[in-house]
Structures are given as structure tokens and as C-alpha cells.
Amino acid sequence: MKSRKEGKKKLYGYTGHTLAKMLVTALTGIITGMFAVLLTKSVGAITEWKLGILEHSHEKEAPARGLVSFLLFWVIGSALVSFATAIVQYWAPASAGAGVTLVMAYLNGNHVPNLLRFNTLISKFVGTVCAVSSGLPMGPEGPMVHIGACVASVITYMECKCLDGGIFNIFTNCFGRRRDFNIKEKMKILDEIVSDSDHREFVSAGVSAGISAAFGAPIGGVLFSMEEACSFWSRKTAWRCFIAATLSTFTIQLLNRSAQHGMIAFTGLRQMDNKDWIMQLPFLIVNSGMAGLLGAAFNSFRMWLWKVRAVKTRHVLRILEVIGLVFLVSLVGHFFGWAAGQCKPYPEDWLEEGYGIRYNCEEGKYNDVATLFLSSQHHTIIKLFSVGHDDMVPEEETGVYTPPFSVGGLALFTTIYLGLMSIGAGLAIPGGLFMPSILLGASWGCFWGLILRLWLPKWNIMPGLYAILAGTGVLAGVFRSAISLVVLVVEGTRGIDYLFGVILSVVIANWVAHHIHHDGVYESELERIGNVYMLRDEPPHRLFTLTAEAIMATGVCGFRTVEPVSRILQVLRTTTHNGFPVFAEEGSTEEDVVSVAPSNKALVSLANSSSSPDMNGSSAGPRPDPLSGRLEGLILRSQLLVLLQRRHFCDVDGRPIGRDYSEQQELDMETEMRTFFRRYFTHARYISATAQPLDELKLDGVHAGSTTLDLSNLYMDLRPYMNRHAHAAPGSPLTIRKDCSAARAHQVFINLGLRHLLVVDAHNHVVGIITRKDLDHAAGHGWWRMSHQAEPPRNK
């Protein structure tokens, strides 16, 4: 605190701290961009190598040809995914899946253990490369979000260590070895600057950088971060996201000369004029509506499949699951390629790019169904988007149009891919849903466009356009976002000419999907996980008819302003609460002596009733008496632990025992309280609520100063420290009256980023407490999208 004098290092309002934060933001963007380039290059190299091997197998005779190709595809794929899954299962379980949901949960205020560690980052990156290049129906976009978030977090902590303890410390700490709790550490520079909310801002910036790197869409990245990922948004966050996203896109352009903005950009379709748009409107509506249906169907299948999946702890089963999917993909691709595929001559540009799988066709031809199933998804999407573009002129000359994929093949692919994709989501391997969703939509749109074109050859119908719009529609059906999606697609495809169609598609697909079920993929996933509490900005419907009293947890454990150490230890050991109210000593310390005779009886009986959901099953041992009284303040478990560790004791009247504390020591202690979790339990905060840190304190024979003291005569004065934790501004804690509506409690809680909201009666006596858990329980299930405003309740 002392080091932060006013005017120090100030240059036009910028202090060194601002600079350090800017540096973190900029580095996040640049390094995320580098990861994206590395990802693209690795996936490209592996895929090319794999397809090269497959190509050789095609030299063989007819019956062996298919079998060899199938086996090669499966074996290579299995090797890749086994490696990736093993890493995930045994080393970094937090890196499974897309990771977007958990990052959302973190940004909402949950602490998710190990989510943003360095090993999660490495495992995510390696796993994504393996998953995408092995041919699984998974994309790199979702993982890029998680990678961006990890990069932001790792950089923040690295910079802390760097500025603090030198380079060597970085490596011991990156891999998340927990530090001993009792080591007294030096003050750290960034520890003081980077608060929890700053860290959240950096992670938000990382999310933007990740998505913008994946799509080559800086603005879309910022909007995705705002619309989907972040729960707290401010102008400052917006600027951080903006800068990180721009720098990551720019880094990609610098490193990868062939990349322009727009990862799924394609050579332009013709423009459509207003007349075309209006005439094709009914077809476009069917196109988008069906895309929305597909998206919703995917969500439903995926949720249903959770019933039959292997549980997280069965490592071998989980690995076999992934290998099974590779087998399925390979089997389906080769079987239908053989049974339903048509041989078509290569278009010119395909040969150059090495796109198209020959499989069982003669030289110079490719099998269209096998190509759809077995090629790189990224390339297939671009090809589907381009259908009906440059082959326009020959059609008018000859009257016959040969699309690069047959109508039947596309229908088959759409159906089967939906199933494969549903199986793929939720495996123990990193992989995202954006790319598969787009591919699913693109194949449906292309199918529908080709049918229309055969039916109405004069109508100037471009299947590629239908593919773009349907791809957008499936994304809308799966994710239920709106503006960010439009911008992502427009920036990603560079198709600003089709803005109107994209908007139409998003609106219709959202509308259709909303009527199948309410939840987007992120929301339903968060609800399924169950151990994070995702609180939405708007209070859910149910809360409008409840009062705060109905949703609060009763039986609040509290402390007096001067409390015996033994009772504090007992409470800390027997509960897992993180916040405790502090009650006034009635009739003694307060200024206005005309005080209330405490009506504690009712409260204590209330507290002793067994209806407390917050305390049941938390731990064994004797339950401490829940005190109650007029509220004075709130103190956190972390603060108590620091006070205990520093032996900050006093006698029954509040006079300090043992040594006196200098101002510097007091400041140190405050800093330690603020940075408690980041110092000792960075990646696994839940440990702080167990008995472990208490055991490490070694409070059996307490040495304060030079004398050994008896624990039973020691007290702690909580007054100087209550209400001074990181989440709340100093002063009194915010409270709410018990007859307030629960919706209002939700608003206060969310908007102020609280973790504990005390509920009081008319005389300011504590009757309960509201935490994230209580709000989440009260909201019920599946409400996320249903929270429209209730009618003003009537309290007759």
C-alpha cells in the first residue's frame, strides 16, 4: 500500500501499474495468436501426412484398398486420440471438452479448480491438435477460447512471479505445486495490483483473443466475450478485450502470410439483388428454420447421450470411448463412400490444394461421400460455401450442372454427421462445437440449395449461400447467441454482402430452436455439471414471487466482535462457510447506550432448527452454537486464517497480547488478506475450507512473542478487520430486509458481485444469509431463458 503513493510514476495518468496491466493484455493477445498459428500449422501438417499415407493405400487392388484405407485411418486416429485422452485423464482433467462453459462459470464468479493452470493449457493445445487432425467431428474454436483464457491467467501469474522472485520461481510455480501455507513471503508487486476482478478482466480479454484468433474476427471476438462469456462487463473490460482480440488477429496475419482476416473466407459468391432476396425469402426461411431444428436436435441428443457415457473416473473406459468414435467415423466414412459415393472428376483448384479423397475411384476422380466424411472439416466447409459460384457460366452454356457433391450424399452426410457430432461432444478430449455445427449446417444448406436449383433452374439460386446461412442457423440453434454470431460469421466469411441473410437466419433459427427447448448448449451444460452456480443477469421468474426470507440459508454462524480463539477454531473446523457475520456486543461497546434488549431467543431457535441446507453434511463433529445479534460486520474465513497464522491475539477486553504490530506489519497483513487465495490456494481454493490449513497452523502450543500462552484465555478482536475483504468496499456490509423480494436480492447480489448477502429483520438482527448456492437452488432448473418479467405480485 505504501508503495502506491499518489503521483509516483504518473505520466498523463498512466502509472507503472497501468502499464503492467496493458502489458498483460497485449501479451495475452499476441501469445494467443501464436498458439492459434501453431495449432493451424500442426493440424495442417498432421492431416497432410495422414492423407499422404492414405493416398498410397489407394494404389492397391480393389478389395484390399478400402480395408487398408479404413484400418490406416483408424489406427492413426486412435494413436493420436489415445495420446490426447491419456493426457487429459491422467494429467489435466480440466482440459476435456470445449472448456467454454467452465470459463463462463469462472467469469460468473465461480472458482473452478485447476481450470486455468499451465498444464491445462498444454494439455488443451496438444489434445486439440490430436482431436482435430484425427478426423473426429470436433473443431478448434472452443478450445481456442479456453487456451486464450489460460494464456491470460498464466501470464498474469507469471508476471507476478517474474517481478517478484526471478525466473526460477516461474517454473516451480507454473506447474501448480502448492506452496506451503506457512512460508512468509515477500510483498509482491503485481499481487497488490491484480485483484480478482482484474484477473477476471484479463481472462475475458483472453476469451476474446481466442475466439478472434479462431475466426479471424476481432470484433466478433469482443462481442462473443460480451454476449456469451462474461457476466461482468465494463468499458475497461471492453477495451482490454478489444486490444487483445486485435493483437491476436494481427499476430496471425504477421506469422501466417497466407491468412487474411476471415478464417473461413471463400472466393466471393455473386451478389444478390433485392428482388432475389425477396423471391427466395420462403426458401431461406425454410433453410434457417431447419438449421435451427438441427441445432436443437443436436442439443437434445447430446444431453440424452450423457446417460450412457462412461463416468469421469474410469480412465480406460474413457479412452476406449474416444477410440470407438474414431472407429465409427472411419467405418461410416469408408462404408458409405463405398456404398453411396459417386466418382467425380477433380475441379481444377482442388488438386492444387490437395483436397478430395480418391478412395475407390480411378485416377483423376474423387469419391464425394468419402471426401465429405474423411477430409479436413475446415476445407470441406469452404468448398460447401463455394458451391454454385464459379460453375455458373458453364451451366448456362450446357444446361447441365454437376455439383461437386451429390444431393443424396449430402443428405446422408447431414443425417449421420448429426449423430457423430452428438457422440463426440462430451468425450474426454479437447474439442469444440463451432466447426462441426457449421459443417452440419453447410451440408444441409447445400443439399437444400441444390434441390431448389434442380427444381427451379431459372431462379438464380446459389447453394453456397444457403450453406452459409444454414451454417449460421445451426450455430444459432446450438448456442442461442445473436449479435456476436452475426458479426463472427460476417467477419469470418468476409461476406458482408449477405448481412441481411445472416441476420434473418440467426433470428429464425433462434426462434425455432427456442421452441424445441429453452437452453443453449452452454446453459444446459452448466446445469448438468451441477457443482458450479451460474447466476444470470436477470433474476429468474420464480424469484419474483418469493421473499428473501424464503430463499436464505438459516442457522448462520457468527462471531462476537471479541471472540475466544477456541470458538473460532471450532467454528472453522466444523463448518465450510467462507463468510461469518460479526455481531455487536449488545449494550457494551456501542455508542448509543439506549440499546435493545436482544431478542435472541427466537433467532437462536430458528438457527437451531434443522432446516439449514447450508450446513447439513458439511462436516462431522459438534456443531458450534450459532450466535446471533445486531449485525456489525462480516469477516471471511481467509481473514481469520491470516489472523490466526500471525498470532494476532488479544485478551478479553481487546488489548493485544504479545508483540505490538508496526504500521508496516499491519499493512502487510492487509495485503496478505486481500491476496490470500492467490498466494496459497491459487488453483484449488476449496482446500482453504478444509481442516488442512488449520492443522498447518500448529496452534497447540502458541508462541506469541516470547511467551507461551494458553489457548483458552486468548481472544481475537475482529473489529479492525471485518468488512475489509476484497469483494466489499469498506464500511458496513450490504444487507437486505427479510421481507424484500428474492428477485431484488438476486439483483443486488449479481450487480454488486457479492458472495455473501446477509438478511436482517426490521431491527437489524441477522436472520439468514444468501450465497450463490442459495440463489441457484431457489431458481430451480432449466430457467435460464425463461426469465421474463413476472407480473407485479400482490401481497394481500
Add this chain to the structure above:
Amino acid sequence: MKSRKEGKKKLYGYTGHTLAKMLVTALTGIITGMFAVLLTKSVGAITEWKLGILEHSHEKEAPARGLVSFLLFWVIGSALVSFATAIVQYWAPASAGAGVTLVMAYLNGNHVPNLLRFNTLISKFVGTVCAVSSGLPMGPEGPMVHIGACVASVITYMECKCLDGGIFNIFTNCFGRRRDFNIKEKMKILDEIVSDSDHREFVSAGVSAGISAAFGAPIGGVLFSMEEACSFWSRKTAWRCFIAATLSTFTIQLLNRSAQHGMIAFTGLRQMDNKDWIMQLPFLIVNSGMAGLLGAAFNSFRMWLWKVRAVKTRHVLRILEVIGLVFLVSLVGHFFGWAAGQCKPYPEDWLEEGYGIRYNCEEGKYNDVATLFLSSQHHTIIKLFSVGHDDMVPEEETGVYTPPFSVGGLALFTTIYLGLMSIGAGLAIPGGLFMPSILLGASWGCFWGLILRLWLPKWNIMPGLYAILAGTGVLAGVFRSAISLVVLVVEGTRGIDYLFGVILSVVIANWVAHHIHHDGVYESELERIGNVYMLRDEPPHRLFTLTAEAIMATGVCGFRTVEPVSRILQVLRTTTHNGFPVFAEEGSTEEDVVSVAPSNKALVSLANSSSSPDMNGSSAGPRPDPLSGRLEGLILRSQLLVLLQRRHFCDVDGRPIGRDYSEQQELDMETEMRTFFRRYFTHARYISATAQPLDELKLDGVHAGSTTLDLSNLYMDLRPYMNRHAHAAPGSPLTIRKDCSAARAHQVFINLGLRHLLVVDAHNHVVGIITRKDLDHAAGHGWWRMSHQAEPPRNK
């Protein structure tokens, strides 16, 4: 309330009300789009007619030619603007200027009298047509925002009337004739549905529709609404904005076949590759930095000029001011056209479009400086954006490049236009700043680009690109927005290829301008207006070091739960407060009888101290005793007025006097309380705080039922009605402890959309109240952009 049974008219979750709201949103979009088309067409027609007349004058001989042209330009312009200014001054003063700031203030929670009336809409539209077509340095974009907001508001109220009282009522009400307060009205359908917050949502949608119609940029419109205009944002608001913006753009495309998306779209410049971008980076930085400087300079000049402008009430002076500006524009254009203009041959496409002013040149040539000053700004911007595009090939052939505007002319124009634009902002005529800002930037960028091109002919420099980026930079310098600006420019110019440059320009210009002064044009304007209280999302710096006690207004006037009517009337007459706390009758009605002896002495003395800023000068007459006590609830002036009007009296024990009320009547009354302002004081809420409604109540001889009662024995029981107003959910009012930090009070206030926040002590006794005014005063001046997080204060 009864009419809103569950399950009624429910179809997939959509009730009739949802449909009605959707209809309002959609109509807002469509009608705003129509206004935009009508505006474009009218301006185009008038400008064409004006230029036609000017063209004829050029047939004359040399000396007379300039004079005649000058006079014609001035006379026609003066006629147009006199008409517009007269309308504004005498009929609809709220329509002056761009209107964006006041709409922002409305959306922040202020009530701005007459801002969203039908006559404001008409005056705004007519005025904008006149201002833009007369050649003043003003654009139609800002006014389109206000027009969209007015359209949304008018449609909402129209639909209310339509569903309620038939068509005839609409016309009597549109023009804002105030209804008599005492007319008992039937229940209205939309009155129940459309709450204040719904109305705000519709207005937000109108803002999006307006800006998206002006730029042809639906996504940009939504983002502008979010980033600049709205203070409250939710997913629902986002969807409304999205739909309205899309429909308005679509309407324009349907009605105006020549319009594609992108109002300032131009035929494409060549693409620049990465190498070009990096080589030109230093020039681009200078370009954007200078643009930011220009924007900041404009803001400073504009604010300085307020000192010498005519005051609002001097009608004739205000009209003369505008005529003077037309004179100046005309004089400057003709003089410099004559003194510094060069005659250049028309490029091919200019003649077709009728662009370019011949002035004193021979047949087939145009005067470039006169063209810059006197043409339609919209066309000039497009021409500047296209400089250096299609004339690339001839240059390489001949080695000589003739730009359509001379370097000197552009420099002259940039300088003088900055002055004209500064004078133009703040006149009594509708007109926006977007278009002039872009023009200013474009001319600077074009100048800079041309210089670079002459200096470095091999470097592949496109002045048009520099013009786009500088235009964006000036916008950023003036408005200080970020993401919405990028999207607006990209959508408006359809130049997605220059995304990187646009982002760079916005960041640099913002950075530069921020160091000149902190406020964007909207913020400084809001601060200047002074009678609206704009509260930002993030608490300003100063509040972090204050407590709630330090910023609250003391001397709160309150009522007991059962209060004599005479005292209520006295309080209502002698104060202008809108909310009053209700205190518990100590020791009587409360459940727990072990109650506090009220320590009222200190409080009363506090209240009587003269430090109350909220009550000083509010009205004459004897001051009522400010009661105090333990807080029970909050009641609003509007509720008291309704209760008084309905003669809802009781005796001293709370037993009703006169007739009993049926349930239906009670419901009616509650509806009336909720919709009070919309019913009686739609466009001028401040009247409700005057004595006028009290006079209209005619409470001298009170008839309750059939007996005439003496006023002195009548009481009102406030308990059933307190805490039931529109802004607060039922239950207890939200309070804050006096030792809470003021920043936290700000957060609670803003995030929950409060109007009154009561401050209590540890025993729940009211010690003060915080309103918008108090927060605004406490924040000080010019803090808007400086609100970075303060260090955690230490309360030693």
C-alpha cells in the same frame, strides 16, 4: 390485474402482450426506416433543385456570376433554416440539436419534458431536412437517433390509445394536450403492460433503428445503442434493438431500390497486403493521431463557443444566429472558390451524378474548392473516400497524377470547416455531428494521403483509404466510442478489407483525444445542460473515499403509517420531493414490543440543520416537521395523489371512513398508481410536484360516500400502499447503512434502477436519503472518463 390470468392467450409461451410488444418493436423499425427514406429523398430533391438554380446563375457574365450565386445560395439557405429554426423555437424547443444527448439522459433514468412527443418528431424531421439541404455543416445521423426514439415512444402511446379509446382519441392526445387530472378513465390494455422500463426498451430499439437507418448498418446500430445510448442493457433489450435495426435497414432497401447496405459505401479500393500495411504503419498512425486531435479540437472549440451564443429564450437572436451561419458558409465557399479554387475537368461519373460545382469555370470543368464547400456533404465524403482508386492505372502510364481536389484546397477546407462545424453545433436547428465529423476527417486524410503520394510515388499509397481512416479517427476523437464505431464504419463503407486499419485508427484517435480532454461530446454536453443527472455505470473516483453519510441529503420528510390528511397536504404543498419514508409507530403496531426508545433528538436536530441541499429553495411556506423513526417503507408522491383523489381516508385507528372498496376498485387504484405519470403527466412529469394537481383535487369540502367530512379529523393509512410503486419490487425498501462507502451506494442505485435510496443507522432509523441529484453532485464535474478504480481505502 385480473385481466391477466395465467394461461390466457398463451401460445408457446407467447401471450397477447408479448405480441403487442413485438408489434411495437417491429413498427418502430419499419416506420423509422420510412422516415429515413423520406429524409434522404427530401434532402436529395431540395439539394438538386437548389443546385439547378445555382447552375443557371453560372450562365451569367464573370463579375456578376459569383455574386448572384452567393446571394442565391444564401437566400435559399436562409429561407430554409429560418423556417426550421422558427418551428424549433416557437413550437418544439426539444428538437434542437442532435438530440442524442437528451435521449441518452432519458435512457439513463431522467425525465426530459417533451422530448419524445409527436410534435418534437415532426419538428425534428422538418428541421433536419432544412438544415442538411441548406448546406449547413450538419448531418442527419444524430437527428435520426432522436427520430427513432420519438417514433418508438409515439407508437407505444398510440397503441395504448388505440386499444383503449378508438382512433379519435389518438389525435387529441398525440399533440400532447394535457388531460384533466380528475377524469376517471377506463382501464387500458397497454397501460398495464407497458411499464416505464418497457418504454425505455422501446426507445432503445428506436435509437438502434435510427442509427442503423442512417448508416445502413444494423449491427452497428445495435452496438451504438449499447455502447453509447443505453444505461440499462439486457438480453431482451438486445433482441428488441436487433429486430428494430434489421427491419429499419430492410425497409430502406425495399423502398429505395438504389440503396444497398452501407450508406457511405463506395466502389472498392484495391486491397492492401500485409507488407503495405506494415510499411505504411507510421503514416497511418500520424493520420489517425491528427484525426483524433481534430476531433478533440472540435470539442474544445464547441464548448468555448457556448460562451458567446444567444440564450435559448431569445427567439429572434437564435434565428439570426442560424442565418448568420448560412451566410458564413456561403461567403466562405464562394470567396475561397474564387480565390483558391482550381478548375478541373469533370471525371466521367461525376457528370452523371450531377456532382461538382462549375462556379467560375468554363463549360466541362468544376471549381474544386467551391465543390468541397457547397456540394452535398454526403456525396463529397464518397468522392473523398474514392480518391486514388480508379485513376491508378493511368498514373502508371503517364507518371502524372491529377487528384480531383488540389492539396491546397483540401488543407484550406479542413481548417475552415473545423471552425464552421464548431459554430454549427449548438444552434437552434436539428442537426447531427456524424456527417460533418466524417467529412472533416476525410478531407484531412485525403490531404495527408495526397502529400504522401506525391512524396513517395512508388509506395502504393491510396489517399481514399487515408480518408476513411481519418474520418473514423475524427469520429473517435469526437464521440470516444470504440466497438460500435468500428462496426458502423465497416458496415457503412462495406470496407471489411480495411478492418485492421479502422481498428487502429479508432484506438489511436481515442488515445490521443483522451489526452487532450477527458470527455466525449455527449458527456461534456450532458454536463453543460446541467438539469439532467447522468449517472455512469461505474462509480466515479471521488465516491470511493466517501461514505453514504457524506453524500446523502438530510432532513428527510416522512410520514407515520397512519397520518393526518392535513399534514400530508402540507408536506406535499411545501416540498417537491417525490418519495417519502414511512416510519413505524414506535411501541405500538410492531410485533416485537421490546422496542427502542427513539433517539429522535439527534436526528431531528440533524434534520433541522440548514445543510439540506435537497430542500433549500424548493418552495416557500412553513416547513413541516421532519419526522423520523424506524423505517417501515417508502411511499411516492404519485401514490399519495391517487389516494387523495380517491378520498381513501380512515380514522385515527386505520378504520376506513366512507365507502368500502371492492377488490376491483383496489386493483384499479393500484393500476392507477403504477401508470400515474403516463396517464396524467406523460410529457411533463415535473408538474406533478407543483401545487397544481393538489388544487385540482378540490379537497375543501370533502365528500366521501354521501357525507361531508371535516378534513381535520381524517387520516390516511399508508401501510397497504407503501413499497408498491413501479420502481421497487414489493417488500421493504432497499436501504444502506450510513457508514457504507458512497461508491457502493452508487452501484446499488444504478444497478437496481432506483430513484430513492434511504440511508439508515445501525438501528434502522432513517438518517438521510440519496437521490440522483445527490449522486451527481457528489461526483463533481468532468469525472466521466476518469473513473478508474481507487485503491482500497484504509479506515484507520
